[in-house]
Amino acid sequence: MPVSVHMFPGQGDFPVQVLHRAAARDAALRRALRAVYEEIHATADIGPLPSLADLLLGERPPGGRELAQGPVGLPQLAHHGAAVAWQRVLAERHGPPDALLAVSFGELAALTAAGAWTVGAGASAAYGLARVLAGAPGALALIGCGEERAGRLAARAGGGRVVVGCVNGPRECVLGGPPEQLAAVERLAAEQGLTAVRLHLPFGSHHPELGAQRQQFETxxxxxxxxxPPAVPVYSAVAGRRYAPAEDLAARAADCLVRPAHLPRILALLAAHGHTDYHEAGPGSALGRNAxxxxxxTGARVSGAATDDTSTPRRGRGTTVQKGTRETPEKEPGEKGERREKGERSRTLEELLHGRHHPGYLPRLHRALARHPYRVAEAPAEREPYLYRRLRALLRALPTAAELHADADALAAALAWAAVADPRLGMTVVTQGVLGQGSLLRLAGDPGRVRPELDAVDAGALRIGYLVTEAGRASSHLGAGTVAEFQPDGREFVLRTPEEADAKFGGVPQYPGPRGAVVIARAVDAAGREGGVFAFLVELADHDGPRPGVTLSPPVEVGALPLSYHRVRFDGVRVPEAHWLRDDADLDGHGRLHDPRTPADRLRRTLAVGQDLWGVLPTALAALARQSAVLAVRHSRHRETRAALAPGTPLLAHRSQQRALLGALADAFALSxxxxxxxxxxxxxxxSDTAGAESGFAPWAAVSRPLSAYKAHCADEAERIVADCQRRCGHAGLADANRLAGYHGFARAFDPAGGDSRLIRYDLGRALLDETAPGGPPPLPTDLADPGWWPAVLARHQHTLTSWLRRATTAPPSGATPFETWNPLLDRAAELGATYAARLAAEDLPRALATLPPDEATTALAHLAALRAADRLAGPLLRHRTLTPGELAGLENALERGYDRLLPHLDRVERAFAFPDDMV
Structure with missing residues (x-):
């Protein structure tokens, strides 16, 4: 049975706007807040302060800075009352707590909730504390490191007057001391690549020099x-224990002024006493995240932790902190449709990065992928059994193919986590799970026709791949040379490779056992009429080797992503009619093919499985980019330089390294x-089957214009980000064991694979010319900090490029063929297609922020990502006169401010982006 704890944070985390939105959504919370604030004003000795209920629950609540600038005691009473009210709602929804945890001056709210004070008496104590603190000298700073290192920083630069005031967790502390000495410690921390943020509290606390203030508050x-005596057990992070029934609570509360608060120790004590459920009493998220x-x-559940989720308290909502797993928010039934903001569903950062899932899904993936250690140096004979074991473990953790393909988030997460654990396994999931099984599910017509094969793949008893590319011809998907001729006597197709150039090229596992592939081929009916391009499920090999008629070349080694690649030829290979993935076509009794679609539409339908890949591949590419940035940051944080400029300093202290790696984190966030x-x-x-039959160079825009654009854009961006991280890690970035080489190989592979990205850009540029007639360019915000500035710039750039290309193709020279018209313009078409894809991604930044809880870290990431993208495209923007030099004049300074804005949040971003250590 759960043993619950309600946690009361200190004064450093009180997001007023979050409280206001939570109260607006939750009538019970709104009533509790109003009741507590009105009781405070009716019964507490707080002087002539304005009504907190009217101030905080009205239509225009103050911001945190505005509240802090109000009368002495106003922010402390607002925070105190909010914690007391929030705890009441938690108790109503989850039942009474078994214990209360007080952190720093959260002691006062915890003692009030425990019945040691009435609401009015507790508020009077909070008001009195505020008046005492108003005369307390010193300042506080948040440092992104553990207690031991924080103590060394304080001793080295603090002049003996800076101390560790709060230990928030294994990687976060608060230092306190005189402002000048504290500034010296902050500078030293920044030089060592550590987060160092001055807290916006106009006083010091948890410092031994505040003995006079401590005595004043105790009196x-x-x-x-x-x-x-408290009616509920109270555990104090300052006292480091549970308060005894006869405790001198006045003295213990006053101790908060001079003694440090140590959250890890008190949580360890609570866990040892059997407490399992932890809920933060307030709208903030820092305490829950640190807990x-x-x-x-320990297996404990912490509500809202590690996600910056600041929604109102809900029954059953929380995070299970299992050994070795990343925190996974649990969602109650129907929650997906409940939380909306600006017309879109709100979500946590983890949901943005990984998708929405059943609470146990990501932990299952984690356990399966952490089961086998990463191996890089094996020969092919050893590699295949190793990958097969990893694949079998992953398949046992996944739902069936039909269930997986019905949930885009689940399919994307499976691919992303597999690729991060082992890029070769990720590529296997692409070919088998996304393209192979996806084709069976999409195109079989009646899925029951291929149910035994689907079940065999799910069980790991059958390996399948996807063979579309033909080795000897470019754009072979547009005119497959492989032929499938129907034989009516046996109701089967016979596959042939007419010429050597028609040989398929792709991954075929070498591990003994049943192996097959979905093969793209031209169907020819019994009358000799071609019926378009279809997919066929073909048995390639069994325990004895290749099947009759199948010829596999010797393995073609690809060092960047070592798997078993082969050229595959067919000579009379028989394929049962049931393994013809007919979609809505049919063969009559005489073997004549009847297809309701045109050949172009049939090709589009056959290749529509690419839509599945394009929808989930960006999640895997973004995951690789994030993990690469995390690895590079960790490497740079701990690798010291012996350079003469600053010997002994870590690489991350250097501004050039910060620009590259903070930029990589920001770019990876944009990709996410x-x-x-x-x-x-x-x-x-x-x-749906709503894509239009657009006329282009390839079927990509017709299959799905935006998804094909995302595929090309994300593959290019991920390759660039990973390559930058590799370079910043020096020789270590090239070592196979560090995975960066494999990550780069995976991203690089999807330039030509999954639909050639250059062809996609050509086709996008061609398709965009068929849109509405040109109008004026869209308006452009003047402020580079405006979230709409970068999307507007790219929309204007797209308009400029479209107008130019339309003029160039409207009146070609007399008698010019389409090739002669377009041949000199293909690069311009690709530039237009790339701009369209970049514009989609730019619009996703403000769209994503609108669905996330307000947070400085994600806002800083988004702003920096937009500025960096503008910097990379500055040349084309100026060359095409989309922008003038004056409109880009402030970009360099804005970039530097962007790096400074993100740097204090580096540790938090790293933790949010990193995959579990035992998996990577």
Whole structure:
């Protein structure tokens, strides 16, 4: 049975706007807040302060800075009352707590909730504390490191007057001391690549020099209302223990001014006493996030942890902190449709990065992928059994293919986590799970025709691949040379490879056992009439080797992504009619093919499985980009340089390294926002057949214009990000064991694979000319900090390029063939297609931010990503006169401010982006 704890944070985390939105959504919370604030004003000794209920629950609540600039005591009472009210709602929805945890001056709210004070008496104590703190000297700073290192920083630069005031977790502390000495410690921390943020609190606390203030506050409490023994056990992060029934609570509360608060120790004590469920009493998320970090490996549940989720308290909502797993928010039934903001569903950062899932899904993936250690140096004979074991473990963790393909988020997460664990396994999931099984599910007509094969693949008893590319010809998907001739006597097709150039090229596992592939070929009926391009499920090999008529070349080694690639030829290979993935076509009794679609539409339908890949591949590419940035940051944080400029400093202290790696994190975040949008588009298009029959160079825009654009854009961006991280890691970036080489190989492979990205850009540029007649360019915000500035710039650039290309193709020279018209313009068409894809991704940044809880870290990531994208395209923007030099004049300074804005959040971003250590 759960043993619950309600946690009361200190004064450093009180997001006023989040509280206001939560109250607007939740009537019970709104009533509790109003009742507590009105009781405070009716019964507390707080002087002539304005009504907190009217101030915080009205239509225009103040911001945090505005509240802090109000009368003395106003922000402390607002925070105190919110914690008391929030805890009441938690108790109503989850039942009474078994214990309360007080952190720093959260002691006062915890003691009030425990019945030691009435609401009015507790508020009087909070007001008295505020007046004492108003005269307390010093300042506080958040440092992104553990207690031991924070102590060394304080001793080295603090002049003996800076101390560790709060230990929030294994990687976060608060230092306190005089402002000048504290600034010296902050500079030293920044030089070592650590987060160092001055807290916006106009006083010091948890410092031994505040003995006079401590005595003043204790006297105030002793002269106030009597403090009763708590009715609920109270654990104090300052005292480091549970308060005894006869505890001198006035003295213990006053100790918060001079003694440090140590959250990990008190949480360890609570866990040892059997407490399993932890809920933060308030709208903030820092305490919950730190608690999850401290409780990792205990199996405890922490509400809202590690996700910056600041929604109102809900029954059953929380995070299970299992040993070795990443935190996974649990969702109650129907929640997906409940939380909306600006017309879109709100979500946590983890949901943006990984999708929405059943609570146990990501932990299952994690366990399956952590089961086998990563191996890189094996020969092919050893590699195949190793990959097969990894694949079998992953398949056991996954739902059936039909269930997986019905959930875009689940399919994307399976691919992403597999690729991060082992890029070769990720490519196997692409060919087998996404393209192979996807073709069977989409194109079989009646899925029951291939149900035994689907079940065999799910069980790991059958390996399948996807063979579309033909080795000897470019754009072979447009005119497959492989032929499938129907034989009516046996009701079967016979596959042939007419010429050597028609040989298929792709991955075929070498591990003994049943192996097959979905093969793209031209169907020819019994009358000798060609019926378009279809997919066929072909048995390639069994335990004894290749099947009759199948010829596999010796393995073609690809060092960047070592798998078993072969040229495959067919000479009279027989394929049962049931393995013809007919879609809505048919063969009559005489073997004549009847297809309701034109050949162009049939090709589009056959290749529509690419839509599945384009919808989920960006999630995997974004995951590789994030993990690459995390690896590079960690490497740079710990690798010291012996350079003469600053010997002994870590690489990450150097501004050039910060620009590259903070930039990589920002670019990976932008890629993650685009990936989330791609999943949404795939989910919306899953059962539709609404793509138009656009006339282009290839079928990509007709299959799905936006998803093909996301594929090309994300593959290019991921390759660039991973390559930058590799370069910044020096020789270590090239070592196979560090995976960066494999990540780069995976991303690089999808330039030509999955639909050649250059062809996609050609086709997008050609298709965009068929849109509405040109109008004026869209308006452009003047402020580079405006979230709409970069999307507007790209929309204007797209308009400029479209107008130019339309003029160039409207009146070709007399008698010119389409090839003669387009041949000199293909690069311009590709530039237009790339701009369209970049514009989609740019629009995804503000769209994603609108669905996330307000957070400085994600806002800083999005802003920096937009500025960096503008910097990379500055040349084309100026060359085509989309922007003037004056409109880009402030870009360099804005970029530097962007890096400074993101740097304090580096540790948080790293933790959010990193995959579990035992998996990577």
């Amino acid at each position: 105030l409490l002793r002269n106030g209302p009597p403090i009763r 999850a970090d401290c409780l990792r490996g 926002c685009a990936a989330a949008r791609a999943r949404e588009l795939l989910a919306a298009a899953r059962e």
